[in-house]
Amino acid sequence: MAEVKLPAWLKEARDAPCLADGKDSAPGFLEKNLEGIASFFGKMVYFEGYASKKGLLQAVEPRARILGVLALVLACVAASGVVALSGVFLVTLAIALLSKVGLSALIKRVLPSFLFTSVLLLPVFFSFVTPGEPIAGFMGIYVTRQGAGTAFFFISRVSLMASLVMLLLLTTRQTDFFRGLRQFLPAFFVTTLFMTFRYIFVLLKVAEDSTLARKSRTFAKGSLRESQDWFASRIALILKKSLSTAEEVSMAMASRGFNGKLDAIGPARMGKKDLLWVGLAWFVFFLSLGL
Amino acid sequence: MEKEIFTLEGAGFAYNGSFALRGISLTVKAGESVAILGANGSGKSTLLKMLDGLVFPSEGVVRFMGSELKEETLKGGFLKCFRERVGFVFPEPDVQLFCPTVFDEVAFGPLQLNLSKDGLKERVEGLLEMLGLSNLRDRPPYTLSSGEKKKVAIASVLSINPDVLLLDEPTNGLDPRTQVWLFEIMQGLKELKKTFIIATHDLSLVEDFAGRVILLDESHAIAADAATPKVLSDKDLLLRANIIHEHTHRHGGLTHRHSHGPYSTHDEHE
Numbered sequence: 001m002a003e004v005k006l007p008a009w010l011k012e013a014r015d016a017p018c019l020a021d022g023k024d025s026a027p028g029f030l031e032k033n034l035e036g037i038a039s040f041f042g043k044m045v046y047f048e049g050y051a052s053k054k055g056l057l058q059a060v061e062p063r064a065r066i067l068g069v070l071a072l073v074l075a076c077v078a079a080s081g082v083v084a085l086s087g088v089f090l091v092t093l094a095i096a097l098l099s100k101v102g103l104s105a106l107i108k109r110v111l112p113s114f115l116f117t118s119v120l121l122l123p124v125f126f127s128f129v130t131p132g133e134p135i136a137g138f139m140g141i142y143v144t145r146q147g148a149g150t151a152f153f154f155i156s157r158v159s160l161m162a163s164l165v166m167l168l169l170l171t172t173r174q175t176d177f178f179r180g181l182r183q184f185l186p187a188f189f190v191t192t193l194f195m196t197f198r199y200i201f202v203l204l205k206v207a208e209d210s211t212l213a214r215k216s217r218t219f220a221k222g223s224l225r226e227s228q229d230w231f232a233s234r235i236a237l238i239l240k241k242s243l244s245t246a247e248e249v250s251m252a253m254a255s256r257g258f259n260g261k262l263d264a265i266g267p268a269r270m271g272k273k274d275l276l277w278v279g280l281a282w283f284v285f286f287l288s289l290g291l
Numbered sequence: 292m293e294k295e296i297f298t299l300e301g302a303g304f305a306y307n308g309s310f311a312l313r314g315i316s317l318t319v320k321a322g323e324s325v326a327i328l329g330a331n332g333s334g335k336s337t338l339l340k341m342l343d344g345l346v347f348p349s350e351g352v353v354r355f356m357g358s359e360l361k362e363e364t365l366k367g368g369f370l371k372c373f374r375e376r377v378g379f380v381f382p383e384p385d386v387q388l389f390c391p392t393v394f395d396e397v398a399f400g401p402l403q404l405n406l407s408k409d410g411l412k413e414r415v416e417g418l419l420e421m422l423g424l425s426n427l428r429d430r431p432p433y434t435l436s437s438g439e440k441k442k443v444a445i446a447s448v449l450s451i452n453p454d455v456l457l458l459d460e461p462t463n464g465l466d467p468r469t470q471v472w473l474f475e476i477m478q479g480l481k482e483l484k485k486t487f488i489i490a491t492h493d494l495s496l497v498e499d500f501a502g503r504v505i506l507l508d509e510s511h512a513i514a515a516d517a518a519t520p521k522v523l524s525d526k527d528l529l530l531r532a533n534i535i536h537e538h539t540h541r542h543g544g545l546t547h548r549h550s551h552g553p554y555s556t557h558d559e560h561e
Contacts, residue, residue, distance in 0.1 A: 009417075010449065010483065011483055013484070018376060021367060212381075212386075213381050216381075217374070217387075217399060217451075218403070219370055219403055220371060236433075237385060
């Protein structure tokens with residue numbers, strides 16, 4: 001191989017010192033949020049702290065856990081009054097405490113759905129959407145008693161349903177959750193869901209590394225156009241990666257004998273405590289219908 | 292005496308509650324060629340990212356030419372100076388290449404140096420010529436082979452003429468000819484007193500290129516920091532750090548037990 005000839009500019013040495021200017025500043029908004037999202041998803045997948053604790057939900061077989069939580073979610077949907085919803089709230093609170101799930105951890109995870117629903121329902125508070133008895137107002141726009149009641153009830157219902165689902169996810173290992181789900185949904189659907197979930201994190205790692213790679217090569221303020229181009233190229237990269245990964249996974253499955261039919265090991269029989277849990281949860285559901 | 296480029300004092304990095312690196316204390320001087328060796332998951336890549344100011348220590352301190360590298364200080368003039376002087380080649384070239392063509396990719400760094408149009412063109416084309424990439428100048432990087440992508444990734448970093456090169460698994464996935472090509476480029480840059488810090492599993496690269504080895508063990512701490520021959524000749528240390536392995540097999544009536552790696556021997560017969 002011919003000897004490498006290095007250009008003259010590559011031989012230029014820098015002698016000036018490279019010093020921090022002593023001024024501290026906050027990290028960039030986008031950067032901080034990207035890291036936050038990656039860390040949030042990472043925690044969601046890898047954090048199994050509550051699933052390994054000895055508590056009420058953890059003691060129940062995953063299939064029974066899903067059936068029970070489904071009954072309680074349906075109870076939230078069926079609850080038409082404050083009494084029924086408060087009852088489901090108390091049951092949820094008791095389950096959280098008995099399953100040793102910290103309330104602050106639960107609230108932190110439910111908060112996004114609470115905020116999202118609240119923003120969506122904001123207009124419902126006001127007289128132009130829900131006419132009724134005014135309780136507060138400003139410049140001719142009033143919050144009505146009926147509007148506030150409807151919005152609070154709906155927000156509470158959604159938050160409660162999110163809490164129940166979060167309780168299920170926090171106390172169930174990812175593999176157990178999908179194994180449980182397999183008993184109620186077609187195997188093909190659950191396997192596809194599991195693989196989607198699995199590969200989202202592979203692609204998230206690509207996105208995170210891409211951000212770091214750009215950061216390591218950027219030292220001047222770029223133009224908006226340049227940032228847009230970079231963003232578009234990363235979307236293209238992730239699309240390309242997801243297509244090639246799908247093709248490779250499909251070939252790997254074919255090479256291991258996959259013929260379009262998915263068989264699974266049959267579930268273990270539910271024990272007495274599992275049946276008791278399911279029975280109680282569905283009792284709460286039927287109770288909510290009557291209240 | 293050569294000036295200190297990086298100084299780490301008890302630096303550690305925790306991710307989701309578990310440590311990827313612990314209590315790392317070391318100094319890298321200008322012109323050194325340092326290899327970071329370690330088993331999978333020992334923290335080699337995290338250490339390189341920390342040296343490139345991409346992640347910041349959750350304990351201890353990392354300094355670049357005397358200034359602390361942290362999220363709050365790596366801004367403005369210091370950020371520009373730091374990024375001009377330190378280049379990082381990622382193990383996966385796809386994440387590093389984001390411009391529409393190979394030419395744009397190599398020009399991305401120099402464009403930020405405010406070079407004249409002619410100076411920029413001369414620099415990029417000279418580099419493409421030197422690295423044998425001229426025929427690919429108008430190709431989109433995603434259409435290239437893995438070896439070509441790696442070459443473009445290296446070109447994109449070299450184009451800003453960094454003083455320090457951080458290379459994460461540089462020979463991974465390269466065919467033998469491209470490995471030799473890369474070695475020759477690195478050797479040429481080493482003669483220009485560039486500082487190299489390489490994370491790798493490639494013991495032959497370490498033996499031929501690096502003057503010093505930092506060995507990370509599976510507890511994510513430094514197990515050894517010494518001259519390359521000293522570390523690579525310590526078979527027990529390499530076995531403990533899971534860099535080489537040992538096995539027993541038979542040749543006819545003779546049973547051998549030996550390690551794998553550049554210092555493997557067939558001297559332990561039964």
